[in-house]
Amino acid sequence: MAYEIPVTQARAELAELINRVVYGGERGVVTRHGEPLVALVSAADLERLESGQEAAGEQVISSVSSLGPAASAAGERGRFGLAAQHPRHDQR
Template sequence: MDTLTSEVSARELRGHLADVLGRAMYGGERVGVTRNGKLAAVVVSVADLEALEAFEMAQDVEAYRKAKAEDDGGRVSLDELRSDLDS
């Protein structure tokens, strides 16, 4: 992952949690946490998380608007759907 500032193992995280949190909170670092040599999680700041959530919301709104614009108004009943799935 190109946006990670650094990585620590889960074992190292246990001993350096305050440091890792400080680096994320105040330094804006994105610290990867590895387990068995594989990236398992990422510690990020609240600001990074809020930005990610805003980005996801914008994508959802755009997808909704696109789906609404493409809606032809046709509807399928639950019984019709079930019979189509059984076919």
């Protein structure tokens, strides 16, 4: 199981975290305000994850792209602070 560490602490202890992941075989999750931001895994773990999920990822992409466009909820653009919006095909 991965350990959790706040981003401020991770920033201060980066070299130690890298050693724990690479040489200790540990995995870590960097958090901000208790929410996960990124995972720390060794390059070997990442390679295993990517090779195992390559085929599954292609299936998900083909399934999602067959669904078609979905309307976003009102106010989501402002909620996430988006400054630009891609024009729809009929608005060009």
